[in-house]
Amino acid sequence: MRGEDMEQQKQIVIIGAGYAGMMAALRLANQTRRQPVAITLINAQDKFVERIRLHQLATNQALVERPIADMLRGTGVRFVQGTVTALDPTRKQITLQDSTRPISYDKLVYALGSYTERSRVPGAAGYAFTLDHASAMRLRERLPGVAARGGKVLVSGAGLTGIESATEIAEVYPALRVEVVTSDSLEDDLSIPGAAYVHETFRQLGITLRERTTINRLEANRALTGDGSALPFDICVWATGFGVSPLARQSGLRVNPAGQIVIDARLRSVSHPDIYAVGDAASFAPESGLSLRMACATALPMAVQAADNLSAWLRGKPEQPFGFGYMIRCISLGRRRGLIQFVDADDRPQPRIITGTAGALIKEMICRYAFEALSMQRRGIGILWWSRARSAGSAPELTAARLRG
Numbered sequence: 001m002r003g004e005d006m007e008q009q010k011q012i013v014i015i016g017a018g019y020a021g022m023m024a025a026l027r028l029a030n031q032t033r034r035q036p037v038a039i040t041l042i043n044a045q046d047k048f049v050e051r052i053r054l055h056q057l058a059t060n061q062a063l064v065e066r067p068i069a070d071m072l073r074g075t076g077v078r079f080v081q082g083t084v085t086a087l088d089p090t091r092k093q094i095t096l097q098d099s100t101r102p103i104s105y106d107k108l109v110y111a112l113g114s115y116t117e118r119s120r121v122p123g124a125a126g127y128a129f130t131l132d133h134a135s136a137m138r139l140r141e142r143l144p145g146v147a148a149r150g151g152k153v154l155v156s157g158a159g160l161t162g163i164e165s166a167t168e169i170a171e172v173y174p175a176l177r178v179e180v181v182t183s184d185s186l187e188d189d190l191s192i193p194g195a196a197y198v199h200e201t202f203r204q205l206g207i208t209l210r211e212r213t214t215i216n217r218l219e220a221n222r223a224l225t226g227d228g229s230a231l232p233f234d235i236c237v238w239a240t241g242f243g244v245s246p247l248a249r250q251s252g253l254r255v256n257p258a259g260q261i262v263i264d265a266r267l268r269s270v271s272h273p274d275i276y277a278v279g280d281a282a283s284f285a286p287e288s289g290l291s292l293r294m295a296c297a298t299a300l301p302m303a304v305q306a307a308d309n310l311s312a313w314l315r316g317k318p319e320q321p322f323g324f325g326y327m328i329r330c331i332s333l334g335r336r337r338g339l340i341q342f343v344d345a346d347d348r349p350q351p352r353i354i355t356g357t358a359g360a361l362i363k364e365m366i367c368r369y370a371f372e373a374l375s376m377q378r379r380g381i382g383i384l385w386w387s388r389a390r391s392a393g394s395a396p397e398l399t400a401a402r403l404r405g
């Protein structure tokens with residue numbers, strides 16, 4: 001590189017190498033091969049975690065190991081393993097744990113994802129497992145022994161993660177008694193046929209469901225509920241929702257009450273536009289009219305758009321608003337059954353569902369597609385497709401990111 005190019009070389013730093021951060025890095029690398037730009041990807045672990053399969057990991061199923069260095073091979077992206085502990089948006093620097101030398105950026109992509117929130121209920125952090133990677137690894141060790149003596153697993157939460165965890169555990173360890181406790185009911189978040197299918201699957205797998213019940217406190221081997229009951233357990237799995245790192249709030253970025261970075265239609269922090277935020281760590285400003293739930297299904301498209309916008313910025317071209325319309329929710333119910341719940345563009349459940357083996361196959365294909373979208377992007381082929389039926393900015397349209405791969 002010539003001296004003047006070195007001077008102009010832009011530093012793009014991406015923090016978090018989950019679905020969103022990895023996609024942003026690979027796509028940006030594809031699009032900027034001949035440009036004076038250095039891309040650095042930072043992640044706490046050296047392996048890519050397929051979070052959407054962590055209930056499989058917890059139940060002793062073999063998952064393929066995915067070293068981040070392999071996923072980046074040949075792309076020119078520099079990988080740094082480390083935990084980001086500070087972000088200074090004024091100096092445009094981040095700091096890693098155990099390092100005194102900050103890393104500077106011209107543009108930052110913030111993709112630190114989320115983790116299972118356990119702080120709201122006393123005892124949950126101390127006595128419950130989660131489907132986060134480290135905890136899932138411990139759960140994997142613990143389940144066989146408890147199953148061998150016919151013990152009981154209590155799953156707190158009947159959202160997608162709670163349903164997937166309970167069914168996976170019950171299918172792999174039929175000797176376990178599995179109970180799911182939820183403060184609402186299955187019908188609140190699924191269509192009537194969808195909820196009926198989950199009820200029937202729970203019945204077949206011997207899972208008991210306690211709806212409209214709130215856990216107020218967790219002790220070593222029992223959960224105390226709002227109606228005064230004490231539910232005993234050998235293992236409790238906490239799956240009541242995700243929380244995000246406090247880093248954005250501590251750094252002075254504008255965040256929503258959950259701590260997610262508030263972003264504009266082009267995925268830039270509304271308070272610090274040199275920072276793009278994608279995936280679970282981000283939430284659109286209310287005025288953009290687009291609200292998304294934390295999901296791999298939204299994290300990947302957001303990352304594609306952020307990479308395209310950064311690439312446009314480098315070329316002096318206008319950045320485009322993000323659009324996304326929901327179509328389906330794919331829920332695994334063990335390995336033999338699945339539920340594909342059709343939804344409208346706003347994520348409201350519709351009566352149409354696909355169930356049984358067909359549902360399980362579709363769900364498995366979607367999980368593979370999520371990873372394949374990354375592998376293909378590394379080779380310069382953008383296969384990720386999504387509906388743009390709702391836009392955070394201009395007119396709705398249906399498009400394929402493939403066209404711009």
Ligand SMILES: Cc1cc2nc3c(=O)[nH]c(=O)nc-3n(C[C@H](O)[C@H](O)[C@H](O)COP(=O)(O)OP(=O)(O)OC[C@H]3O[C@@H](n4cnc5c(N)ncnc54)[C@H](O)[C@@H]3O)c2cc1C
Pocket residue numbers: 015016017018019020021042043044045049051052053054055082083084085111112113114131132161164245278279280281294295296297298299330
């Ligand atoms: C069991 C389970 C099943 C799921 N199933 C589905 C599903 O079927 N469909 C769906 O759409 N979604 C599903 N989800 C949700 C989905 O996994 C997340 O929404 C998705 O992973 C978000 O992607 P992300 O890139 O924003 O964050 P993440 O995948 O969480 O990645 C964030 C990365 O940042 C790293 N990181 C965090 N903090 C730091 C730090 N301070 N310094 C350095 N690195 C850091 C993390 O280690 C991680 O590698 C599921 C989640 C779980 C737990």
